[in-house]
Amino acid sequence: MTATPTTRKMPLDVRIIGCWLFATAFISFLFGFGLLSGLWYIPSGYDQAVIFGMLSLTSDLSFGIYSILGGLLCLVVAYGIIRGYKFGWRLMLICSIINISDSTLIFSHHPVTSIIGICIGLGIIIWLVYRRRLYNIGRK
Numbered sequence: 001m002t003a004t005p006t007t008r009k010m011p012l013d014v015r016i017i018g019c020w021l022f023a024t025a026f027i028s029f030l031f032g033f034g035l036l037s038g039l040w041y042i043p044s045g046y047d048q049a050v051i052f053g054m055l056s057l058t059s060d061l062s063f064g065i066y067s068i069l070g071g072l073l074c075l076v077v078a079y080g081i082i083r084g085y086k087f088g089w090r091l092m093l094i095c096s097i098i099n100i101s102d103s104t105l106i107f108s109h110h111p112v113t114s115i116i117g118i119c120i121g122l123g124i125i126i127w128l129v130y131r132r133r134l135y136n137i138g139r140k
Helices: 012-037 060-083 086-106 111-130
Strands: 048-050 055-057
Touching (some): 012 111, 048 086, 055 060
Antiparallel strands (some): 048 055
């Protein structure tokens, strides 16, 4: 009998990444709702390009919505990664590539932060390649 993704226990590294993604989602929601409610604000004149430079965030509203959508995506990815679904693996790969792009664009004035973001994104991509068999990626 083969274990289905919902019944097998995932390895420790998968659970750690999943918990990290849940924490990331919580922080994104907190930041997004703080911006939308007016508790926090983005300084005037501060605009950043995201998603490979295709979108420009220029206001509290746009930053807040982008943050909340990112939090929702993190929740979906965390669920898929912890449960062992292929969509979780694929979405996490896409998110990591977007994270690398955003790290270079958003933090262009802060090189250390940009390098840290790029290293985290590359580390996740390497981890995903290492764990692809767990998600039945690349099997014939």
